[in-house]
Amino acid sequence: MSALGINVSEAPSRTTIALTGELDPETCPQVTTVTDELRLRGTTLRVDLSGVTFIGSTSLNMLLSLRLRAEAEGGTLELTGLQHQAERVLALTGTRYLFRILPSVPPVAPGVVGACC
Known part of the structure; x- marks a missing residue:
């Protein structure tokens, strides 16, 4: 079973x-x-992927759907902290240009709303 940590800061x-x-x-x-x-x-919904060790086609589809939802609701999706493997998936699939990608994100310590999994 894969383990995933999710921390939300609003x-x-x-x-x-x-x-x-x-x-x-x-x-x-x-x-x-x-x-x-x-x-x-x-x-703006910022997804920090700096701690992600694997991203595949299911993950890419999830991010694309989230991007579409954000745009449909008048919001923005940003990705930050992409590791080499995630960068490669976006490059190979030709989807990198669809995302606003930031180089890094400040720590999420203050104001953490919740953690999952």
């Missing part, structure tokens, strides 16, 4: 989700459950 105009572990068919539904609860209208 601010007035931005929510950051820091993920750790593997994003695979087993763990992506956990992320979707958490993100489905978030209000995206007029806010």
